[in-house]
Amino acid sequence: MSLAERITKWLAELRAAGMASLLARLAVAVGGVVALVVPGLQPWDQLDVVPVAGVPLLLACVVLPDSTAAALFMLVIVAGWIIRAPSDLGFGLVLTGIALLVVHLASAFAAQIPSYGKVHRRALRRWLLPATIAGLLGPVVAVSAAVIRGADVPGSLLVTVAALAAATAVVWFASGQSVSDR
Template sequence: MSIADRLTRWLGELRAFGRGPLVARLLIAVGGLIALLVPALQPWDQMDAVSIAAGALLLVCLVLPDSAAALLFLLVVLVGWLFRAPVEVGWSTVVTALGLLLLHLASAYAAQLPSYAKVGRRSLRRWLLPTSIAVLLAPLVAIGASVVRGAGVPGSLIVTVAALAAATAAVWFASGQSVND
């Protein structure tokens, strides 16, 4: 296949791009930018390698949402946060977590669609309940973790991990998945 044939094919696929996959990719971009900009605007010094690597991975997430780029993006932002961020859980932590959650959910949605797919509202209904549960539970778990951390309760890590496991199970079962899948 010549370069001209590849360009013609790529432009044809770009013209056939559906509204649903485009909106999903825009949500990936918004979630990724939130997860990149919030830590960058904090008073603590973030490593430049985190911004460069995460920016490149975000571009790959937009082009190839069904690749492992979204997972690597999450890991790069998380590692950058863990290396330099203060210990307290604050609003910046919650906003960054919501940005990562948006990127994760939009990537999962976009990964199942070809770029030329025409998506109706019925397709979005399946994602509405798990997304709503995840968006509501993420700040609650973060606030609960900060309350338990400040209380000095023995076993607070177990409580936090149990809350995260319960939130994950709630989202899993709300999405219509079963244990046998």
């Protein structure tokens, strides 16, 4: 297959793409751009490999959401924060965390459907509620963990793990799941 035939096939698939697939891929792209830009704007020196590896991985996330590119993209961003960033909690860290959460959730949604698939609004709403709850609970748990860690409260790790478990349970049940489902 020649390059012209591949481009023609790709454009035909793009024209046939459903709105839900396009919106999910757009969310992956926007979340990924935010996750790449915010660490670069921080006062500490970011690793040079983060944008070099992150941009191609982000493009792969958008084009192939069912691949491991999203996991590798998030790993690159997180590794850049862990290696060079200060350990204090700031607005940039929270914003990058939310952006990575959007990349994760939108990639998971986009990977479930083919690009040409049509998705009913009810399926989109069923995904949107848990995604919104996770997006709102993530910063709350992060800030709470930072406050507890700074207060030198005995058992703060247990409190943090309990908060994350409670947040996971809320998202699980908001998605319409139950413990007895198989």
